[in-house]
Amino acid sequence: MNILLKSATIVNSNQKDIHLKERDILIEDGIISKIADKIEGEKATQIIRLENLHVSLGWMDTGVSFGEPGHEDRETIENGLLTAAKSGFTDIILNPNVHPVPDSSPDIVFLKNAAKNQLTNLHPLGTLTMNADGEDLAELFDMKNVGAVGYYDYKLPIKNSNLLKIALQYTQNFNGLVFSFPLDTQIKGKGIVNEGEVSTKLGLKGIPALAEELQIARDLFILEYAGGRLHIPTISTANSVSLIAEAKKKGLNVSCSVAVHNLFFTDTELEGFDSDFKVMPPLRTKEDSKALLKGIKSGVIDFVSTDHTPLTIEEKRVEFDNANYGTIGLESAFSALNVLLGAEKTVNLLTQGRRTFGVTEPVLLEGQAANLTLFDPDTKIKFTEEHIYSTSKNSMFLNRTLKGRVYGSINNSKIVLN
Incomplete structure (x- = not known):
């Protein structure tokens, strides 16, 4: 599957050249093939546009x-x-x-x-x-x-x-x-x-x-x-x-x-x-x-x-x-x-x-396997049972006002979105 992340703000303080910069990211067969200001979507089978999208390792x-x-x-x-x-x-x-x-x-x-x-x-x-x-x-x-x-x-x-x-x-x-x-x-x-x-x-x-x-x-x-x-x-x-x-x-x-x-x-x-x-x-x-x-x-x-x-x-x-x-x-x-x-x-x-x-560290570079988390750091949420995916629901954070939401992740040539 080829995935194109559109207008994603990259959060990676170890890479000053792209840290907090907005980029398009093209992933082909699980590999980051291109990071650029703008990438056309003809190679992508899935184009992802999400509100205030941020991406990190x-x-x-x-x-x-x-x-x-x-x-x-x-x-x-x-x-x-x-x-x-x-x-x-x-x-x-x-x-x-x-x-x-x-x-x-x-x-x-x-x-x-x-x-x-x-x-x-x-x-x-x-x-x-x-x-x-x-x-x-x-x-x-x-x-x-x-x-x-x-x-x-x-x-x-x-x-x-x-x-x-x-x-x-x-x-x-x-x-x-x-x-x-x-x-x-x-x-x-x-x-x-x-x-x-x-x-x-x-x-x-x-x-x-x-x-x-x-x-x-x-x-x-x-x-x-x-x-x-x-x-x-x-x-x-x-x-x-x-x-x-x-x-x-x-x-x-x-x-x-x-x-x-x-x-x-x-x-x-x-x-x-x-x-x-x-x-x-x-x-x-x-x-x-x-x-x-x-x-x-x-x-x-x-x-x-x-x-x-x-x-x-x-x-x-x-x-x-x-x-x-x-x-x-x-x-x-x-x-x-x-x-x-x-x-x-x-x-x-x-x-x-x-x-x-002793776990292999991912790298956010072209030519490297995509191991990424997608999130919005700014939206306030009230944490309720609808945010719980676990079989068990024993969370002490229920009904608390928190900040930020996770959209999902990409790894092992797979993508999971909420």
Whole structure:
């Protein structure tokens, strides 16, 4: 299929010659064949003219859950990848939040095969330990060889300090990336939300910021001793930012991410006891959100993740204490970040990160494969269920006024438009 994008404003700060310039873009058989002020449409089988059309390199999300295998009622891989494509994401890092967990090479092969022939590329994480039970290392090297881009016992902290040390040392042999979820479960206790004024007022058991920060401090000490590559997913406190900033100053090979909702919301949202706001790590204070935003702007925080977690009505519409943790976020990510950071910074955040995970970086040049996201950064929207493409509808952004809309994406010689 040949596609002609008409009057598209290109957002790519790495290419100053075309950044924020309006151009026509011709794509032939999946390859960008021409970028020019004006291109006639005789070669195009599909001409795309959209209001205030902007184009960037395709976006990547570093933390997505679906459900298949084991929880297809939450989300299948096929519909999850379609949701990602409609939300502007041409690459996603898939969390091992499935049953059974992917702890061997056949499991990774299954996930890769289930994602074949889709617009959005799926890059799976394997678990760090067998059955994600924290006891014995999984088949890390074998999983790497068939496509695993990192190792993560999803939302489960590594309790055994020596196990983390050994994992960091062993994975240096093949440049593996070790994830460590920042939570000390003994400090957490039975807490379910951020410990503070709001939890006290509502009578909900709290999780101190210390539970996150103590684990991060431990992990960074082990990293300094063992070497290797460490990724700390979805940090949520101001002091976590400071700890990681100090580690980076020392030259440690550590990266981290923050979930969009931890930037946008605070624990005051819990006053309605709406279980869509029950997430892990929990929503924190306004001071924490400000520090996280500052960490993004300074570069201490490497990636913004949607932490997209589809859950069924039965898992969410129950008593707050019993509801599962998680919110979907693919569909609202761009529009929410755009409110906080503006379009250029948001696009920069959503297009970086591939190198850390060993994913090929796209290039917006003639002769290169088209890996593009189409969007309008200026239109204000009220985010409703009609904007949700996921099977599950558990979004904390429902009925929020956001800024910007995603038209769709182009990748793998395919186009998906909303």
